[in-house]
Amino acid sequence: MLLALVSGFALSQAFRTVAAILATGLQADFGLTPQALGVFAAAFAFAFGALQLVMGIAIDLHGVRRTLLCVFPLAIAGASLSALAPSYGVVLLGQVLIGAGCAPAFLVCTVFIARHFAGERFALVSGVAMGIGGLGMLFTGSPLAWVVAAAGWRTGFGVLAVLSALAWCVVFWRVREPPQALPAGVARESVADAVRGFAALFWMPHTWGILVLALMTYAAFLALRGLWLGPLLIERHGFSLVASGHVALLVSLVSLFGPAWFGRRDPGPARRRQWLTGYTLVLALLFVLMALSRQPWLDVSAAIAVGVLSGYMVLQYSDVRSAYPAALTGRAMALFTMAMFLGVACMQWITGVAASWATAQGLEPFRAVMLTIATLLTAGALGFRLLPAPPAAQSPGPGQHSA
Template identity: 60%
Template sequence: MHSAPAQASRLPPAPASHRDTWTMLLALTTAFALSQSWRSVAALMAAPLQSDFGLSPQALGLFAGAFHFAFGAMQLFMGIGIDLHGVRRTVLTAFPVAIAGSAVSAMAGSYGMLVVGQVLIGIGCAPAFLVCTVFIARNMRAERFAAISGITLGLGGIGMLLTSTPLAWLIEASSWRMGFWVLGAMAALSWLLIWALVHEPAPAEHNIHPKESVRQALAGFGALFTLPHTLGIMLLACVGYASFIALRGLWLGPLLMERHGFSLVQSGNVALVMSLASLFGPPLFGWLDPGPLHRRRWITGLTLLLAALFAAFAMTHNTVIDVVGPVVIGLLSGFMVLQYADVRAAYPAAMTGRAMAVFTMAIFLGVAAVQWFTGLVASVAASNGAEPYTAVLAAIGLLLALGALAFIALPQPPRGGN
């Protein structure tokens, strides 16, 4: 008597409409936007944190890098989670850890607890952008991948707007602790939005192949590193986005306040304009994507241009250049969307999700390493009587140039792809 309903319950759900697909992507993007907010708080919290905890530039770099280290280190596990359990379950399971980390940071009574909070936030945010790229790859046309990823990156960048002038006002009106409380509350709303709106077939319903074990999934990730072109891709990934985040997420506020006497809100205004510029970069470069034949040439040229801008930025102490330079860098940073398209084209379709996870891991481990390294550079420069920001910006420019060299000098992927 119950056989018909039981059979109906086992039928796969109807494919999502175009409108539903975009609704789900926008819901997932809210978590990505919050991760953007958390990863860039150090730029405006640096001064009050240094005051409260007596932090050196090197300790400040470790604080800012802790989020990115945890974020990057968890990418392989999040990729496995997506493969085995799907986009929805992975992000809904992980994101509460970020909310808890924000509360830990807000209540931190010591530097060590502050770093623990950042690590928890990084773990919870680890799938935030990866779920978006995998969702796009699975549900959108291949030739639209760069453009739609660019739109998603741009929308996610709205999270950085929260950590510019609004966060500066909030810190001045209350404290840096309130910033963490507010971001945690917004993340809880994002979790509810994803829970209510994002639905996808269970892996068994759209995949006729047996489910992999965790060991098999890890072996699949290892296969990526046997391909000769992976190294050049990953080395550039380690420094490209890291250059933007190191400036926007850590050094911009202290630089403007110490070099030019800007107030916290004035520094926040510059960060706001830089963040606005960064919103337009990914959609712009997604639209300008030259395709697989010329894409890698564009990536190399734009990386070298960014390196030259950081070098020029380092050598001048002009107020106009120090305000306009970050805005231009924010716009150019959007070419990262071309790197995601390059990764998609460089590996077989069966490896796309894992390649995206490893690439994202390289990006954010690179961010952590660059923030720690620039903190060390700043400390060494200051101890030798040099202006620390000149040394930091020059070091970032050098890292970008070395990344571009590795990208073009090491083996290239086979021709083909989208």
């Protein structure tokens, strides 16, 4: 059942990284500025992130299977609309629909894992699920580049619409979820109670540090892999579309193995937050190197290193799981995922603004983009380090193990 759910997540991964390959075609057809391109990429993430709390409530009240089956058709409709779009505005609407349809894609996986696997296996199983789901990013490397080069960006959206429909059928066929039994005398939670449960998370001081880091880390990786990698290689170094697709494929491929590797080496609550801070600062340094680089090999190497290091982000899910009571796990995951994808939307928009500003000043836009990402990552790491930590992380008890 988990593999069936991961198929939907894989398509979500594909949709969120298409901009890196489709950017050149969209710019040519619709005359997009770098800022408009950033808005295009951000539209998916904004719709995805804005609906996370709604998806968390839906999963709590109606279950994993029904939530995904009811919402995912929006992604199919959005991809189909994008393939036929006569204007930039319609493509943008398609991105919003795709983001809304994919909103429960990874959340259903994390909730399923939290409910069906022991706490000490959560990081490892989540890492494996993230790695398998990352196969969707492989399609938006060389394979999608070949499709787009041969038949245009509209065909790319059409192929993704067909694959999404197949994923929906797999979930319908394979996922069966028994009704959750409630203790005697306990009434089913109402929507209002669920909303109040989410609000309670904001009163916990350690929530804010978790959210600050969530806004930055995955956003940095996706801003590179999902938006700027292709344009950077094509415009800075003269790569062809297919050649840039090869690099995107390689970055995606190495990123598949990181989550499971880092998940297996989760040091537990006592040291996990130190790891998260340190790896985030290393990630920021890689973006500084790309900002200063003038050599193709250095940009490609740094992008691959970002792909390898991105696996540490699975530890953020473990940090969330260990920071809240079991009854709040689903909602905390939903809030974390919401922050993560709103961060993606904001970073893609902000980097688009930075690129447009640099171009207007006669500066190289990609240097401004990479320095902006590095600055935001550093701010996230400092906020995570300086804001209150969860009690368990502040005072780990004897025998404590990873969550």
